[in-house]
Amino acid sequence: MTRQSSKARSEAAMAGLKRSHQQRRNRSVAIVRQAISRLQETGSPVTLGRIARMSRELSDTGMGISESTILRNPECCQLYEEAAQPVRRRRTIGRLLNSDVERPTDAERRRMHYLMRLTKAELAARILAVERKLALSEKSNGVLRDQILRENLGL
Structure with missing residues (x-):
């Protein structure tokens, strides 16, 4: 029971x-x-x-x-x-790009739209990778410049 x-x-x-x-x-x-x-x-x-x-x-x-x-x-x-009414987003991408890049090309505009999809963390990681490559490139350019000067000046 x-x-x-x-x-x-x-x-x-x-x-x-x-x-x-x-x-x-x-x-x-x-x-x-x-x-x-x-x-x-x-x-x-x-x-x-x-x-x-x-x-x-x-x-x-x-x-x-x-x-x-x-x-x-x-x-x-x-x-x-x-x-709900659809939210109208402002299209500021063109204005931002025009303020920082003089006469952007169509390819740059497309690239800007693509990059706007990424998060801040993803963009920061990409910037750090590009900065690292740029530093290596500058070091290589310095070595190449010295080599060209030595060859042309006969040092």
Whole structure:
């Protein structure tokens, strides 16, 4: 009899957990829906960060809904994706390249776009490798220069 009673208790506990979980999900969906409505009413762009900030104001606990919760909850995520406007990125690559390189070629522009995909750490590693090769090249050029001077001046 103790087996069935403990089994019944664990089933009741699981049912309670499931009910609590569903209530929290429903609460999250309602708050996200309200936050999106408010943002749209004010004409603000609908982004994850703005939804999370607005949800703090709307939540009765003041904690709000985190960005990760919005993405993990399928209903919240769907609401966000339907309401979000595409973020327009500024194209500063051309301006940056023109300010540092006089009349860049098409190949340099393509190279700039390629390098912009790399992380800072990857770029730093590449810069260090290039600096090392440059130092070796300068040393080799010095030796070659001395050799040419000796041959031409007869030293």
